[in-house]
Amino acid sequence: MRAFANAKGLLGKYYRGMADGKRPVAWCSAMGPVEVLRALGFEVYFPENHAAMLGARRAQEPLIAAAVRHGYGPDACTYLLSDIGASLEGRSGLDRFGLEVLPPPAVLACNTNQCREVLEWFAFHARRTGAPLVSIRTPRPLEGGGPSLDGYLMDQWRAAIRALEGAAGRALDAGRLRETVAFAAEASRDWEAFLRLNEGGGFRHDFGDDLVLMAPLVVLRGTPEAAAFYRDLLTEVRALPDRPLRRRIFWEGMPVWGKLRFFQEYFPKWDAGVVASTYCLSWVFDLDPAEPLESLARAYSSLFICRDEAWKEAWLERQVCAFNAGLLLFHEARTCHTNTNTRFRMPERMEERTGVPALVLHGDMVDLRHFSEAETRQRLEAFWETRG
Amino acid sequence: MRAGLDLGSSYIKWVAGPAPERVTVRRAAASVLDYREALKRLDARPGPGGCVLTGYGREVFPGTARTEVACLARAWAGAGYGDGSLVDIGGQDIKVLRFQGGKLKHHKFNRRCAAGTGSFIESLCHRLRISARRFNALAGEADGARPLNSFCTVFAATEILERVQRGEPLPALARGAYASVAARVREVGVLEPPVRLCGGFAAHHPVFRRVFAEGGGGEAETVPHPKYFAAWGAFLLAWDGAAGV
Numbered sequence A: 001m002r003a004f005a006n007a008k009g010l011l012g013k014y015y016r017g018m019a020d021g022k023r024p025v026a027w028c029s030a031m032g033p034v035e036v037l038r039a040l041g042f043e044v045y046f047p048e049n050h051a052a053m054l055g056a057r058r059a060q061e062p063l064i065a066a067a068v069r070h071g072y073g074p075d076a077c078t079y080l081l082s083d084i085g086a087s088l089e090g091r092s093g094l095d096r097f098g099l100e101v102l103p104p105p106a107v108l109a110c111n112t113n114q115c116r117e118v119l120e121w122f123a124f125h126a127r128r129t130g131a132p133l134v135s136i137r138t139p140r141p142l143e144g145g146g147p148s149l150d151g152y153l154m155d156q157w158r159a160a161i162r163a164l165e166g167a168a169g170r171a172l173d174a175g176r177l178r179e180t181v182a183f184a185a186e187a188s189r190d191w192e193a194f195l196r197l198n199e200g201g202g203f204r205h206d207f208g209d210d211l212v213l214m215a216p217l218v219v220l221r222g223t224p225e226a227a228a229f230y231r232d233l234l235t236e237v238r239a240l241p242d243r244p245l246r247r248r249i250f251w252e253g254m255p256v257w258g259k260l261r262f263f264q265e266y267f268p269k270w271d272a273g274v275v276a277s278t279y280c281l282s283w284v285f286d287l288d289p290a291e292p293l294e295s296l297a298r299a300y301s302s303l304f305i306c307r308d309e310a311w312k313e314a315w316l317e318r319q320v321c322a323f324n325a326g327l328l329l330f331h332e333a334r335t336c337h338t339n340t341n342t343r344f345r346m347p348e349r350m351e352e353r354t355g356v357p358a359l360v361l362h363g364d365m366v367d368l369r370h371f372s373e374a375e376t377r378q379r380l381e382a383f384w385e386t387r388g
Numbered sequence B: 001m002r003a004g005l006d007l008g009s010s011y012i013k014w015v016a017g018p019a020p021e022r023v024t025v026r027r028a029a030a031s032v033l034d035y036r037e038a039l040k041r042l043d044a045r046p047g048p049g050g051c052v053l054t055g056y057g058r059e060v061f062p063g064t065a066r067t068e069v070a071c072l073a074r075a076w077a078g079a080g081y082g083d084g085s086l087v088d089i090g091g092q093d094i095k096v097l098r099f100q101g102g103k104l105k106h107h108k109f110n111r112r113c114a115a116g117t118g119s120f121i122e123s124l125c126h127r128l129r130i131s132a133r134r135f136n137a138l139a140g141e142a143d144g145a146r147p148l149n150s151f152c153t154v155f156a157a158t159e160i161l162e163r164v165q166r167g168e169p170l171p172a173l174a175r176g177a178y179a180s181v182a183a184r185v186r187e188v189g190v191l192e193p194p195v196r197l198c199g200g201f202a203a204h205h206p207v208f209r210r211v212f213a214e215g216g217g218g219e220a221e222t223v224p225h226p227k228y229f230a231a232w233g234a235f236l237l238a239w240d241g242a243a244g245v
């Protein structure tokens, strides 16, 4: 696919753009107010993306150790631990993009919509760098809040915007915000259409592809470049034929970044493939440029990760059905509690509800000491040999 | 001759015979670093024809490989069992399989941790410098179990040593260690009776079965030749696929 080279080119340009130090850099959580930051003229850097890269390069172990030595708990999120460890050790996972040193933050912005960990994580960087920390405190799970909750969230967003304007030294331009939201909405819409090409019996891309191809949406959301990338991606993949696939898997939970290649080589041996995932579908945002602020507040508090079990189960049932999955594979990530849905019996309930078997794999998004290839294969193969 | 070879984390087991209903060889050897060496000691020759391999090392040799779950399910059917649950306590995992009418309906494994598996007791024996046989005999002598607080294999051994030094009876603590394993088994999955035990642990620690029943696990019976149950399933699969193995 041409899109892989395009994504690589875009990312290289993005990181090099940050290295030149021309524009102030805001550090933002993955589900933070990136559109607002862009509209205020910041370059935006994402520590979670850095952590995932450290994991994919398997550089995490000494960095996690450094953070634990510093006093963080070994069971804390290993995204947080490896990124904080990198700071403590003066290491950068982005050196191959010319970023030997991570760009210093002018401001740090996060949203607790995904987890409380991002707040503690960003607080570390705020203490270390002296940069101001702006946080939107979204409560979770969100169901049943009603108008008072909507009002609370709007207040949170307005207060965050005021603080970010202070850090930027300029007022937020309504036109620029609308434009940024429009680019983000467009990219998100095309990304979803791309993901849904695998619905029914379709199979044109797998989880490993998706995790690479979603990078521009993660780090360049709200830019015309990202919008153009997804437009081209969709056109390119629409023209591709479907590949035959016997065992269709829906992946629920975090990826195991250091084992992407293992899964990409292993699944085809069993004529299996991950046709869709909660993780990649979580980067679909219902944004409306006609009411940018309201839709941002709404979209970033309607994520899968913010929802209660009943909502998640109904959503998962629709996806499993739409993607015609024969197996719902849960990844129990040892150190990510909020994005792990196995702890309150969801796999069993999903199996009862849909009739589609559910299986749990144990691992972690970054720390490979919690993952075993042999055990993973044992679980999957036992399932395929005896049940399908 | 056809054969089943179970390359487990603690032992390798070899079952062979000239017909599906005639097993003439049942042998086991500790799986040390080199599987080949152990095979020599067993006088086992897994060839690409006539042998089904199972266990963690099933892909070390060329041939037809099947997971232990598939082999255990085959052995269950081969033994003529109908409804019920099979508990396999292996060196590094616990498997619970549920059957209906002889067919596998569900299976579950323990979470990723050696606590409560066969190696939990193995490592306790090692730290206490006693054999599995002695450990089992001690547990058999005790009137009741003294529960262990530690879940972790390393801490459990330290806890036993400390408590023995403080004057607590080792037999009751050994029985307590079995109770820990039983609790772990009950955690893995729902057990529909009749419950049957298999695996090396059930073979070497027969007192465990009693502790399991006392702790609320219900009566359980141990399958014949429990240590070889998966290898026997592999052997039967080798005969099922006589032409294709």
Ligand code: SF4
Pocket: A048, A077, A078, A079, A080, A114, A115, A116, A117, A118, A335, A336, A337, A338, A339, A365
């Ligand atoms: S969602 Fe999970 S992986 Fe991401 S920052 Fe929060 S705890 Fe860490």
